[in-house]
Amino acid sequence: MQPILYFTLSLDHAPCSMNQAIREQKVSQAMRRRLRREGSFLVNDKTATWDTLLHPGDSVKVHLTKTSHIDPTPIDLDIVFEDNHLLVINKPAGMLIHPTSSERYHTLANGVLAYFEKQGMNASFHPIHRLDKDTSGLVIIAKNALVQHAFTKQHTRIQKVYDAITDGIIPISRLSIHFPIARLEGSIIERCAHPLGQPAHTDITVVRQHPHHTHVRCYLHTGRTHQIRVHLSALGYPLTGDDLYGGSVTWQSKQCLHASELYFTHPITQARITLQAPLPEYFKETP
Known part of the structure; x- marks a missing residue:
């Protein structure tokens, strides 16, 4: 069983409580409360408790009780x-x-x-x-x-870049959208651009114009629900296949939106992570 946290007290460390030792690992108070309720502990590979007193040189492993009720189902993962x-x-x-x-x-x-x-x-x-x-x-x-x-x-910032296919020909190469987004009245799913909504900012770059569609790259500065879908629809260029926001479904029946790039600092190793996913085939077949 793999621990979620493991560390060894230095030889010059004073005796301390489990709580204090875990706090020194920069674990928040909320998470320490959860560990006290749901955690299991080993000290020098022997069963311990939240109340165990730790001494210099002690090796601590912390496990979190598995709470998932989701059935594992083999699926091919990319x-x-x-x-x-x-x-x-x-x-x-x-x-x-x-x-x-x-x-x-x-x-x-x-x-x-x-x-x-x-x-x-x-x-x-x-x-x-x-x-x-x-x-x-x-x-x-x-x-x-x-x-x-x-x-x-x-407060790890994840920079997200999406590629999308829209209906129609967007006539300019770059645009910055700042329409606030709110829940559409009477709907629990649909959103809309509304002056009283939450601030939302999307930058758009046109990658390629096709005869009836436009391939765009979307840079998110905020993370509102359906942000790209709402912003492009409000401009009059809904995502192809996105019938919820007015997109045509004659060529594609699912919204043409792909999370293609991620950039973030790893919260544990502090390494800068840059990731890309290849575009789906329909980007090559756009009419």
Whole structure:
């Protein structure tokens, strides 16, 4: 079983509580409370508790009780990056991130948990961000709750770049969209551009103009729900295949949106991570 945290007290460290030692590992108070409730502990490979007094030279391993009720289901995964802390998957269009009442087995969570199980890892599924079901591309998954929490605690900025196909010919090469986004009245899913919405900023670069469509690259500065879909629709160039926001479905039946690039600083190793996922085939076939 792989611990989510392990460390050794230095030989000149004074005796201290488990809580203090874990706090010195820069674990937040909220996470320490969770570890006290759900954690299990080994000190020098012997069972310990939250109340165990630690001494200089003690080696500590902390495990978090597995709480997932998601059934592992073998699914072919396109793994773009993996280390001891993170897994980055190129998710196909049409796949949910989490199971729902109508789809329990063929989601990214099912596939990732089956992969962890096959590899003999004591890891769990903690997505750092999400993609809509019909959006393809890069998804970052933390292998345990501490790594997931590190993204939040360190305010890790994830720079996201999306490629998209829109209906119509966008006549200029670059544009910057600052339309606020709000929930559409009467809908729990749909959003709209609205003066009283939350600030939202998307920069758009035209990659290629086709006879009936435009390939664009979208740079997100905020992370509102459906941000790219709403912004391009509000401009009059909805995503092809995105019938929720007015896109045509004669050529593609799923929104043509792909999370193609990610840039971030690894919250554990502090390494700068740069990742790319190849464009789906339909980008080469755009009419």
